[in-house]
Amino acid sequence: MPSYEFKLPDIGEGVAEGEVLKWLVSEGDIVKEDQPLVEVMTDKVNVEIPSPKSGRIAKIVAKVGDVVGVGQNLVVFEVEDAESGTPQQSQSKYEQGQASERIRKDIQGNILAAPATRKLASQLGVDIQNLVGTGQEGRVTVEDVQKASETLARPKSTIAASVTGDLRDKRTEIVPLRGMRKTIAERMVRSAHNAAHVTHVDEVDVTELVLLRGKLNSRAVNGGKNVKLTFLPFIIRALVPALKEFPYVNASIDDQRQEIVLKKYYNIGIATDTDQGLVVPVIRDVDEKSIFNLAIEIEDLVEKARTGNLNLEEVRDSTFTLTNVGSIGGLFSTPLVNYPDVAILGIQRIVKRPVVKNDSIVVRDMMNLSLSFDHRVIDGAYAARFLNRVIAMIENPAFLANKS
Numbered sequence: 001m002p003s004y005e006f007k008l009p010d011i012g013e014g015v016a017e018g019e020v021l022k023w024l025v026s027e028g029d030i031v032k033e034d035q036p037l038v039e040v041m042t043d044k045v046n047v048e049i050p051s052p053k054s055g056r057i058a059k060i061v062a063k064v065g066d067v068v069g070v071g072q073n074l075v076v077f078e079v080e081d082a083e084s085g086t087p088q089q090s091q092s093k094y095e096q097g098q099a100s101e102r103i104r105k106d107i108q109g110n111i112l113a114a115p116a117t118r119k120l121a122s123q124l125g126v127d128i129q130n131l132v133g134t135g136q137e138g139r140v141t142v143e144d145v146q147k148a149s150e151t152l153a154r155p156k157s158t159i160a161a162s163v164t165g166d167l168r169d170k171r172t173e174i175v176p177l178r179g180m181r182k183t184i185a186e187r188m189v190r191s192a193h194n195a196a197h198v199t200h201v202d203e204v205d206v207t208e209l210v211l212l213r214g215k216l217n218s219r220a221v222n223g224g225k226n227v228k229l230t231f232l233p234f235i236i237r238a239l240v241p242a243l244k245e246f247p248y249v250n251a252s253i254d255d256q257r258q259e260i261v262l263k264k265y266y267n268i269g270i271a272t273d274t275d276q277g278l279v280v281p282v283i284r285d286v287d288e289k290s291i292f293n294l295a296i297e298i299e300d301l302v303e304k305a306r307t308g309n310l311n312l313e314e315v316r317d318s319t320f321t322l323t324n325v326g327s328i329g330g331l332f333s334t335p336l337v338n339y340p341d342v343a344i345l346g347i348q349r350i351v352k353r354p355v356v357k358n359d360s361i362v363v364r365d366m367m368n369l370s371l372s373f374d375h376r377v378i379d380g381a382y383a384a385r386f387l388n389r390v391i392a393m394i395e396n397p398a399f400l401a402n403k404s
Helices: 091-096 117-124 142-153 156-162 179-194 207-224 232-245 291-307 380-395 398-402
Strands: 003-007 017-023 036-043 046-050 055-060 068-070 073-078 197-203 253-254 260-261 268-274 277-279 320-324 342-355 360-374
Touching: 017 117, 036 073, 117 142, 117 179, 142 179, 179 277, 197 380, 207 232, 207 360, 207 380, 207 398, 232 268, 232 291, 232 320, 232 342, 232 380, 232 398, 268 291, 342 380, 360 380
Parallel strands: 268 320, 320 342
Antiparallel strands: 003 073, 017 036, 017 068, 036 046, 055 073, 197 360, 253 260, 268 277, 342 360
């Protein structure tokens, strides 16, 4: 039977490569067209790629853990062309839907590396032409660049000591940096190297919000809305007027064009803790949604994030990000900006504290807020005024329920 090589298709959204997480078939299996074939993790989400043909799996080329570029071979099929008995060269339905004329490989001077890797090398002062890539087919990876940068930064005595022997022993455990943790690491490095991070911290009196949430939560239960209200939908609603009044917070920066992009839509990323690591699903057009609709959508997206069922549409185009560590604890945090956004708000736990109100000491429900921002776009005073606006909305929450 003739063979057919299936290459990693263009998944879209600027995805140049993916890591093979799990094969859903084995060599020798008979598969049908569009049958789930392999699960691949991109830098955005996990993607289940269907079989392009009906036939027998002759050879799995890309093993679990391999990073495969768009256009590189994944698997070889044995197929039968009913008309001519020759290999079928037509594209599968998946390939037809995802095909792109852009070439994803970036080969210059015989060095194979993704554009993002080359950019990081330039930023760190690493000559990529002198590196030996450890990726598939000699591809230079982000880790290769980072290791080279660390070597440049270390004193020579340290370098000499590091090559005298392997310091690992039975008291250590080696965990490969791969999968979601690898993606998170790359994103954090990109954010740290591109944005000028500053964090502004303040507190907010949420006593009235606690009372309002209790009333609306009771309405949700009694009214059969089948949703449990958390405080997050209220915080999102409080952000909308502030983002409209301070447009440079609802923006991104295009480093290549040296442009600041002010956005007139309001998509809020929700940093979500999962067993695989941090994922940021995005709620779109939050200014058009009620408290209850936001609560339902948050619940749905968080569940998808924790079960690995998010699609590309649900993790892209955020304009501002929230991270809620209140259920875990802590006084305040300094979250990293979700690049290319220019700001992120950290929400802490609500605690009862004695505060001075009208010259009297009273017990109030208080919460700390941490606004991290890119100082290249936002100045400190602008950030403080933005957060003051958010605090004013939270402390007078009647407006937040108007679209409930």
